[in-house]
Amino acid sequence: MLPRLAERGRTVIEDWRLVEGRPGTDWARRLGFRTVRSLAAMVMTVADVDRTRWPVGVPQGYRVERWADTAPDEVVTSYAAARSAIHDVPMGTTEFVPPEWTVERVRANEAELSGENVEQRVVVAVHEATGEVAGLTEVVLLPREPRTFHQGDTVVLAAHRGRGIGLGLKGVMAHWLVEDHPELRRMHTVTNSDNEHMIRVNRRLGMTVERTELVVAHEIDALTARLTT
Template identity: 30%
Template sequence: MSALQIADVDLTRPDDLRAWNALLGEGFNAGREAAWWASAETTLAQYGDPKPGLTSVLLTATLEGRPVGAAGADADPGEAADVEISVLPDARRQGIGTALAEAVRERLRGFAEVAQAETYSEAGVAFGTALGLRAGHQEHRLLQDLPVEAAALRAQQRTAPGVEVRSWTGACPDDVIEDWTRLTTQMEEDVPMGDLTRPATRSDVSSVRRSEQRMADQGWILVRSLARLGCRSVGYTEIFVNRHDPEILTQDDTLVDRGHRGHGVGRALKLANLENLMTLHEVNDARWIQTYTALDNAPMLALNRAIGFRIVDQLTILEGPVG
């Protein structure tokens, strides 16, 4: 396809970064309901201050001078590279995605041995499989409509004997940072990964603080709750709100310590954090909260449905060698 051109994006040119991000998101989210995508401001902050050691590949595809697709890949040393490839709907089935995938592979060689890619469609799974990837993990994507009334949240509260939930926004308070770090480390070890390569555990206090600062610099507000039983922290949850694009919020991790599951701690955490969330003026224009749950995580699926989430589509993560 001689008229197809694949070009690297210049990370020092803000307009090029904005155009790449918009093009990648337009193709990736086509036809999906209320699908979150990183804002231009967040993207500029992310690539303007990259993580040390991170290798990033950003590509655009043009056909006869018209932008038709994009790709992005980020590779931490020793980890699987995260790859995203998208083609605009009216330009598909012309080899553009394959050309982008080959260009990504070429640029990742020497920086990563394994690549992981996400898709929300059967066609995307078939495309990845044709490239030599295999489906390694699947999750439901769920949405909760906003606003949620505080009275409705309180009506769902159940007693979790002896459990106290503490909520805040922003960085973790110093007096519980060690507990937060321990629980986030456990989350990294426990989170369902199916047959995917599991990343190395990276949580320590300094890495938690670096992550908090990077997220703040990118415009994220961290809405967090921690459950304590006596003098021990036994669970946490967090929601991310983007100041630049608050329409769709992200319910991220929820973890309950293994020895305290099945006693209402997760419900208490989620409801307290939702109530905390609804006090923020930044969410006045928010329409949805988005979250993900592994297909076989029946207890979390049941809890999410009980507090108002509904399944909207299904994520498949594929993995294979960079080659």
């Protein structure tokens, strides 16, 4: 794999989501991989959670809109702009850079997910005064795991943070998911280990940290030299 990556101009190889404490992590470290990101993998078992902890709305001055699979035309431009705030997510020192979201990218992503039979749900908070999307949360349901929802992006634009929007959006999402999917067992999310605000929101909803996952990286030249000497 390494020569092919080098041919394509890549200089660093990363491995995502190695579980801390398992043999794969030790193996990578022995090969000289360094940790570039640490993630808290959090989980909620729906049957065990007191659902009254889940907020049913967002703060005054905002309204909730939600959809499955396809963003309404009226909101898609503002939704795409808000999704680009995902650049504020703490990412450690990984080489991965989240995309710039545009309407075209949103539509391409929706088409890709529906082509793979992935159900996507989105809840947004619209700022009433401006009509703009101030925050969003997105989840996916993969066909191979019909009882588990995986959290995708959650972002609140910087000017609107700290008002309970993130918590409200996730609460609305959780209620909606269990209403439509009574068979739902688990909700999963991963968050940078130092993303204290997101972790606090997740804990308030009833999620707990299940394990630590690591992103590890190595320079391709140095790894090639190590493996060929």
